[in-house]
Amino acid sequence: MSTPSSNKSTMRDALTKPQGFRFLGLDFDSAIKYFFGGNAFVAVVVLALITIFLFKEGFGFISQNRRNLQVYRQAGLEYVDIMRSRMDAHTKLGRQVNAARLNLFKDLQKQGKSLDEINAMLAPLDEFSGKFSDAAETLRGLVSDYGDAAATIKQSASEIQDRLEEKEMLIDAGKRDQAEKVVVPVIDFPSARKVILDSEPQYAELCGAMRSTLIALINTPNPGYEMIPLEVRSRFKTDTLAFLDYLDQGKSELTAWNPDKPVGYLDGLASFLTHPEWLTASFWQDWYGVIPLFVGSLFVSVIALLLAVPLGVSAAIYVNQIAGNREASYIKPAIEFIAAFPSVVLGFFGVAILGETIRAISGWHFLSWISFFPIAERLNATTAGILLGLMAVPTIFSLAEDAINNVPVHFKEASFALGASKLQTLVKIIIPAALSGIIAAVLLGFGRVIGETMVVLLCAGNRIKIPDFTEGLGAFFQPVHTMTGIIAQEMGEVPSGSIHYRALFMVAILLFLLALGINFLAQRIVRRFKISIG
C-alpha cells in the first residue's frame, strides 16, 4: 500500500501532467473527435468538389460557344440562315397542301376507287402543289449557292482554329521550334463574304417574283386549288399571305445584318439557355441549346408526377388512415420495396414490354376515334413517364406517410368528438395539417424523377426536339430527349475538352443547380408551413 503522500503526488501528476498520447498537440480523445469531424466534413468537401469540377469543365463552354457563334456570324452563315428560314417556312406551308391531299386520298380510297383512278382525280391538285413548290426554286438555289460559299469560309476558319490549337499543344509540350513552323492561315472575312453579301439584290428581286407567283396561285381560279376543302384553303391563304410578309421582312433583315456586331460572352451563355435546338456534328452549324432537353425532362417528369402524386399520396393516406394494421404492415414494405428496383431493369422492361404494350393498345379498334391513335413510336414520353412515375411512388409515399403520421392524434380525436365523419376529418383536418410535408414529398419526388437517367435513356425515344404541343394530348406520345439522357448518351463519345464535351457539363451544371433548388425549396416549405404541434 502506498503512503498518502505518494498518493497525493500521483493525483497531482494526473491532473497537471499531460497524458502519454499526443498527436499534433491533441490528446487521444480530441484526436478521435477530430477524426470523426474530418470525416463528416467530407460531405461538404464533396459538395464543393462537385461544384468546382462541374464548373471547371463546363465554364470553358461559354468562351468556346462565343467563338463558335462568332465564326457563324463572320463567315456569313447567319446571313444565309435568314434566307434559309424563309425557305423552311415555305416548305412548311407546302405541307398543308400535302396533308390535304392525303386526306382526300383516304376519302377516295374509302369510296372504293382504285389507285390509278385516285391519282388521275388528284392530278390537278398535284399540279397545283408542284407549282407552289416550284415558286421557291430560286430561293432554294440562292440558299444552296450562298450556303456553300459560307460553309467554305467557315471551313477555313475552323482550320485556323485547328492550327492554333496544334501550336498551343506543341508549345505546351515544350516543342517551341516545331510550333514556330506551324503555319496559321489568315483569312480576310470581309472580302471572303463579299460574295455572299451580293445576294441582297437577288433576294429583293426574288421576293417580288415570288409574291406575284403565289398571289396568282391563290387568287386565280384553279381546279387543283379548289379541290382543297374550303376550311383548309382559307387557312392556307392567310398563312401564305403571312408568309409573303415574312419574306419581305427578310429584305430589311438582310440589310440590317451586321457581320462585325460583336458576340459577347453573355451571348455564348444565352445561346445555351435559349436556343431551341441541340444540333451536333452538323455540316452547317452546331447549336447547343438546352431548351429541347429541358422541356423533354420537364415533360417526362410532369407525366411521371401526374401518375405518381395521386397514387403515392392515396397510398400514403390509405395505409396510414384507412387500412387495418395487418394490411398496412404488408403494403408498406411492399411499396418501399419498389424503391429497390434498379432503374436499368425498369428501363429494360419499358423497352421490351411496356412500349410495345402501349402501342398495341393504341392500335385497338375501339380507340380509333382518338385522333392521334394508333401511335407511331413505341418509345415515347409516356412510356418513360409511367416507369418514372412508378419510381417516384415510394419516395412520395414514404415522405407523405411520415407527414401524415406526424399529425397529432388529438387533432383527429377532436374532430371525431365534434361529430365529423372519417372522410371529413381526413379532408378537413389531417390532410391540411400534413400538407406541407406532402408538398415537400412531391417536390422531392420531382427531384428524383428529373435526375433519373436510365429509364429516360432507354424509354423516352431520344429524339431531340421540343414536343409539338399543338397536337394536344398527342404530344404525350412523342419521343423526347432529356438532360440526363443526353449526358449518358453522348459523354462516352465526345473528345474531352471539345465544345460538345463542355456543353454536356453545362447541362450537368443546370441539373445540379436544379436539384439544389428543389431541395432548398422542399426544406423551406417544410420549415415555414409546419403546423406547430403543441
Added chain:
Amino acid sequence: MSAHIFQEKSSAILTVEKIVFWLFRVATYVVLIFSAYILLTITFKGIGSVVKLSPPFIDIPFLTESPETLHVFQFEGKPMQLGDTEYRQFTATRTVNDPNESTVAHSAGGIFPCIVGTVLLVVGSMVIALVLGVSSAIYLSEYGGSGRIVETLRLAILNLAGVPSIVFGLFGFAMFVIFFKWNVSLIAGWFTLAFMVMPVIITAAEESLRAVPQGFREGSLALGATKWQTIRSNVLPYALPGILTSSILGIARVAGETAPIMFTAAFVKTDQLPWQGLAHVTDFFFRGVMALPYHIYVVSSKIPQNEFTERMQYGSAFVFLLVVASIAMTSMVLRTRLRKAYKW
C-alpha cells in the same frame, strides 16, 4: 339482428366516404399490382436462362462464362444457335453454308465477369462509404451538438442526397478519370459510388445512433470513462446492428446504379477478369470492369429484342433483380426483427 344504437346508418355521407376510401384502396393496389407484374414478367422470362429442368438444375455456363457473339444459322436443315467459341470449333471441321446466317453481339455465353465486376464495385465502394458515413454519423450524433458547423454539415449532406446520380458520374469522370488520371477504373468507380451513397449511410447510421438511450452514455461517463470509451463500449455495439441493416439498403442502391459507373468504371467488354494478366498488383485497381447494370443497359439498347437475344436480356435482368431484391429484402427483414429485438 337488432340494431345497435351506434350502428352506422346508411347515408349519403357514408356512401361518399366509402367510395372515396375505395378509390384510395384501388390506387394503392394499382401500384402494387403493376410492380408485381414487372417483377413476375422478368422472373418468368428470365428464369429460363438460369434454371434448367434437368440436373444440375442451374444453367452453369450462364453464370460462369463471358458474354459472346451469338451465331444463328441453319445447318443441314436444323436451326443452330452457337456462341462464338463453339461456332469456331464447329466450323473447324464443317463448312456452314447458310445465306441467312446472322450474328448477334453479346447474346451468347454468360454473365460471370459482370457479376464479378458488380461485386467488386459494391464491396469496395461500401467499405469507403461505411468508413466515411459511420464516422460522420458518430460525429454528428455524439460530438456535434447544434452549432453553425454542424448545421452546414447537415445541409451539405441533405443536398448531396438530392444530387442526380448522373451528375455524380460526371463529377467522378472529371475528377478521378481525367484530373487524377485514373482512367476508367475500379477505383474511380469506388469513390464515385461511395460519395453517392454516403448521405444515405450517414442518415441511417445517425438514426440508429440516436436510438441508443441517453442513459447508456451517461452511465458510462459517470463511471469515469472517456468519451471515446463510452462510444466504443456503450453506444456503438448497440447501434451497430441498426447501422448494418441500413447500410444494406445502401448496398442495394449502389448495386442498382448504372449512371455513375457508365464513364467512371464500366466497360462494355473486357477479355480478362479483373485479376487476370496483371503486370503489377496495383493494376487491379486501375482497370475498368464489366458490371451487370451496364451490361443490361448495353444488351437492352444496343441489340434488337427478339427470340435470340431474349435469353441474355431477360436472364441478366432477372439475375440482377434477384441480387438487388434479395439485398433489399434482407435489409427489410433484419430491420423489422431488430426493431422487435431492441427495445429499451
